[in-house]
Amino acid sequence: MIIFYFLLVIALIDGLLLGVLAIELWTAFLPTRRLRRGERLDVAVIVPAHNESDGITRTLESLKQQSLPTDRLLVVADNCTDDTADCARATGVEVIERFKDTARGKGYAIDFGIQHLRVRPPAVVVIxxxxxxxxxxxxxxxxSQVSWTGSPAQALYLMRQPKIPGPESSVSAFAFLIKNWVRPRALDRAGLPVMLTGSGMAFPWSAIATIDVASGEIVEDLAIGLKLTRRRLGPKFCESAVVWSELPANPEAVVAQRTRWEHGYLATIFRDVPKLVRDFFKSGRITLLAVALDLSVPPLALLVLVSALVASLTLIYGLATNLWQPFLLVVLPGLSAALGLMAAWYGFARTQLPAKLVLSIPLYVLKKLNIYRRFVTKRQQDWVRTQR
Incomplete structure (x- = not known):
């Protein structure tokens, strides 16, 4: 019976994670809530930049085209060894430079920008x-959303595929879409805070100016969002604001980017989920439990790998003993999650991921095994810029 109870526990945990994902996938199809807009307050946009001379002009032009005369565009050229600062100045925006080789990371750059803004603080800060x-x-x-709600906001942040997309880049863009669009949409429908996803983040000055963002976190967005959620300032989803980036075309850059994202996310799960559950029991705030459950869901490829392994083990055990409880605990929520992913593909991504490329998903998942192995053997802990 020891084996039975062991399998029951791991099946229960895996089934819970699959169930959370399934609920989020289906909740995303609930009707859109009617949005109210507040006053359009003055904005300061902080653009942290490390060796971004190739693309920063396009970014700044897209921001200038929708800025008001009262807005400020502030580029933080952070430990740059190229002409990022000169390229930014050529567009007419405000530029400050930071050089501190012992403190690298986007969090430090954001903090440098916030300290610069304290002399004349804006109503809203956008990253x-x-x-x-x-x-x-x-x-x-x-x-307008920050003005109305008084809470931070996260824009819809999506990835464009390379000009010549391959099956892996299509699947990667789909996984990114699930994480940054479908799941935040579901949380928003449920009236819950969402995770910050790195770009297109907006904050009331009163919120961002009172927390410590200076760190070398490789997923600084998650850390900032969780700090705010604990202070009852959980970010809200702003689906009407859309931010685009591009997946790297270089295969080595793709691996580096995925490694940074997923190692940082997994480290955050192990560090913060227990704290959120503890705080839930202390305070009784159901929001903290909901955030803990959402954060507990690992990257999609890892969840598929683990669930396939657990389902296989419990199936073998069921065939050998005729005890099917562990198997059912995995398979039932797994089927619901699989159907939810199919519905999400049809509703949100069928133009990005043609049906025939679904066949490449198993290969995509298997290729990420090395990333998860390295999380155990050689975890990435330092921030590294993605080469594009």
Whole structure:
């Protein structure tokens, strides 16, 4: 019976994660809530940039086209060894430079920008990566939502595929879409905070100016969002604001980017989920439990790998003993999650991921095994810029 109870526990945990994902996938199809807009307050956009001379002009032009005369565009050229600062100045925006080789990371750059703004603080601070573009009207949407709710906001942040996309880049873009669009949409429908996703983040000055963002976190967005959620300032989803970036075309850059994202996310799960559950029991705030459950769901490829392994083990055990409880605990929520992913593909991504490329998903998942192996043997802990 020891084996039975062991399998029951791991099946229960895996089934819970699959169930959370399934609920989020289906909840995303609930009707859109009617949005109210507040006053369009003055905005300061901080653009942290490390060696981004190739693409920063396009980013700044997309921001300038939708800025008001009262807005400020501030580029933080952070430990740059190229002409990023000169390229930014050529567009007419405000530029400050930071050189501190012992403190590297986007969090330090954001903090440097915030300290610079303290002399004349804006009503709203927006963070936009230097390799992103905002669709027209996005700044207005973010500023107006922050004004109305008094809470931080996260724009819809999506990835474009390379000019010549391969099966892996299509599947990767789909996984990114599930994480940054479908799941935040579901949380928003449920009236819950969402995770910050790195670019297109907007904050009331009163919120961002009172927390410590200076760190070398490789997923600084998650850390900032969780700090705010604990202070009852959980970010809200702003689906009408859309931010685009591009998946790297270089295979080595793709691996580096995925490694940074997924190692940082997994480390955050192990560090913060227990704290959120503890805080839930202390305070009784159901929001903290909901955030803990959402954060607990690992990257999609890892969840598929683990679930396939657990399903196989419990199936073998069921065939050998005729005890099917562990198997059912995995398979039932797994089927619901699989159907939810199919529905999400049809509703959100069928133009990005043609049906025939679904066959490449198993290969995509298997290729990420090395990333998860390295999380155990050689975890990435330092921030590294993605080469594009």
């Amino acid at each position: 936009c990566d230097a390799d992103c573009t905002l669709e027209p009207g996005s700044l207005d949407s973010l500023a």
